[in-house]
Amino acid sequence: MDGIKSVxxxxxxxxxxxPDVVAIQEVDSxxxxxxxxxxxxxxxxxxxxxxxxxxxxxxxxxxYGVGVLSKKKARxxxxxxxxxxxxxxxxxxxxxxxxxLICTHLSGVPRRQxxxxxxxxxxxxxxxxxxxxxxxxxxxxxxxxxxMEAFREFATILSDEDKLTAPSHSPSKCIDYILxxxxxxxxxxxxxxYDCLYSDHLPVYVDVKVGKANKSKK
Numbered sequence: 529m530d531g532i533k534s535v536x537x538x539x540x541x542x543x544x545x546x547p548d549v550v551a552i553q554e555v556d557s558x559x560x561x562x563x564x565x566x567x568x569x570x571x572x573x574x575x576x577x578x579x580x581x582x583x584x585x586x587x588x589x590x591x592y593g594v595g596v597l598s599k600k601k602a603r604x605x606x607x608x609x610x611x612x613x614x615x616x617x618x619x620x621x622x623x624x625x626x627x628x629l630i631c632t633h634l635s636g637v638p639r640r641q642x643x644x645x646x647x648x649x650x651x652x653x654x655x656x657x658x659x660x661x662x663x664x665x666x667x668x669x670x671x672x673x674x675x676m677e678a679f680r681e682f683a684t685i686l687s688d689e690d691k692l693t694a695p696s697h698s699p700s701k702c703i704d705y706i707l708x709x710x711x712x713x714x715x716x717x718x719x720x721x722y723d724c725l726y727s728d729h730l731p732v733y734v735d736v737k738v739g740k741a742n743k744s745k746k
Contacts, residue, residue, distance in 0.1 A: 529697050529725040534565065538726045539573030542597070545721065545733050549624070550574075550597040551631035551664035551706075555581070556590060569727065582607045582620030582631065594631045594665070596600040596622045609655055610634075610646040619650055621657070627711070627738055628657050632665040632719040643668065643675040651682050660711025660738050662686075666704050666729060676705075683709035686734045694729045704732050712739025 537686050542550055556566050571579035576597040584593035604623040620631045634643045669675040671689040687706040692699035717735040725731055
């Protein structure tokens with residue numbers, strides 16, 4: 529946001545918080561404007577062993593989508609397309625030993641791109657998972673909007689809805705969230721990292737103790 533492009537200082541923010549997993553939206557992979565696997569470089573700089581990319585669209589000679597950084601190796605990675613009218617969106621599901629992490633980015637124009645339908649896809653995907661689930665991303669929706677109310681039907685918002693996340697230079701709204709579903713979650717800490725101009729949105733963090741899943745499926 530200050531005109532300086534630097535993977536290293538983005539990594540510095542992640543290192544200071546040091547989460548087990550990181551969900552990232554709007555990330556390039558081998559595009560002409562970056563000419564590198566940005567997610568992999570970010571993982572290396574931040575000290576994460578694994579970087580998983582979820583392609584949403586072809587973009588400028590490469591790809592563009594979402595990603596996950598993790599300290600432990602994932603058991604599986606799957607991506608599901610979401611309904612759209614302007615730009616493809618994706619639900620990325622990364623399985624770990626004790627939980628799943630869903631990383632996503634909902635549409636920016638609710639009526640034209642159907643955020644409600646996109647939440648329905650996430651709910652359907654989540655209903656088939658047999659471990660506690662974290663859902664993290666840019667939802668482009670205010671706390672009491674229809675999409676977030678739809679999320680509340682099957683998930684709990686773990687991040688603080690009263691803390692503003694966008695735009696980063698002068699935050700005026702909360703549209704980025706971490707949620708928990710299909711399990712027991714004891715929140716130990718949450719925060720939004722302010723004074724961070726390395727993205728157009730502010731980073732959101734939660735420290736959570738994960739209990740058992742609510743259901744068991746074969």
